[in-house]
Amino acid sequence: xxxxIQNPRYQVTQFGKPVTLSxxxxxxxxxxxxxxxxxxxxxxxxxxxxxxxxNNEADTPDNFQSRRPNTSFCFLDIRxxxxxxxxMYLCATSRVKRPREQYFGPGTRLTVT
Amino acid sequence: xQSVTQLGSHVSVSEGALVLLRCNYSSSVPxxxxxxxxxxxxxxQLLLKYTSAATLVKGINGFEAEFKKSETSFHxxxxxxxxxxxAEYFCAVSDPENTGNQFxxxxxxxxxxxx
Numbered sequence: 001x002x003x004x005i006q007n008p009r010y011q012v013t014q015f016g017k018p019v020t021l022s023x024x025x026x027x028x029x030x031x032x033x034x035x036x037x038x039x040x041x042x043x044x045x046x047x048x049x050x051x052x053x054x055n056n057e058a059d060t061p062d063n064f065q066s067r068r069p070n071t072s073f074c075f076l077d078i079r080x081x082x083x084x085x086x087x088m089y090l091c092a093t094s095r096v097k098r099p100r101e102q103y104f105g106p107g108t109r110l111t112v113t
Numbered sequence: 114x115q116s117v118t119q120l121g122s123h124v125s126v127s128e129g130a131l132v133l134l135r136c137n138y139s140s141s142v143p144x145x146x147x148x149x150x151x152x153x154x155x156x157x158q159l160l161l162k163y164t165s166a167a168t169l170v171k172g173i174n175g176f177e178a179e180f181k182k183s184e185t186s187f188h189x190x191x192x193x194x195x196x197x198x199x200a201e202y203f204c205a206v207s208d209p210e211n212t213g214n215q216f217x218x219x220x221x222x223x224x225x226x227x228x
Contacts, residue, residue: 006156040221040223042218042220042221043157043218045215045216092156092157098164098207098209099145099147099164099209100207101145101162102159102216103159104156105156106156107156109154
């Protein structure tokens with residue numbers, strides 16, 4: 001089945017230690033998104049890629065970076081995680097053609113100690 | 114700008130009872146509308162979508178939603194709740210005329226099903 005895959009499902013990192021989360025997709029969608037979701041809140045968009053065109057949300061901290069080396073893969077890098085960055089990180093994909101419904105991966109739960 | 118409001122952050126229903134989760138949108142043009150479900154420690158799963166075709170949309174797991182332009186609503190219903198329906202539900206909207214890729218999510222409704 002075509003799907004969005006996120007690895008790892010659970011990640012523990014230390015305060016200030018860089019961490020990378022990965023996302024891959026077999027849907028062949030042009031658009032990929034990264035969201036941050038904190039407990040009992042809606043997902044918050046961090047950035048998205050339209051093919052290789054990177055689009056950063058205005059309020060996404062500089063601490064968060066992303067890479068998309070090819071259509072299938074996308075990475076989220078947190079350069080110096082703080083305690084406030086502990087959250088669920090969700091990757092999603094969509095077609096370019098509207099309505100652009102988004103398909104989500106299972107998420108990576110990040111813990112910062 | 115688009116926005117959605119989900120009335121009721123927590124809804125409890127008895128098993129077998131009607132499920133009604135409310136979503137109202139704010140948009141200058143008829144938007145695209147979506148309902149997602151999220152189980153604990155999982156990603157969001159698309160339940161159904163409205164794309165200006167039929168106003169009554171049927172989705173997975175027995176859910177359906179009706180687009181009512183006059184009420185700017187897109188409420189989610191299921192005739193008979195099952196224990197497995199307990200989850201968080203998000204309504205989302207996107208603007209058909211917006212060149213961006215932005216989804217606007219509601220704040221979510223947590224559904225509890227009482228045996």
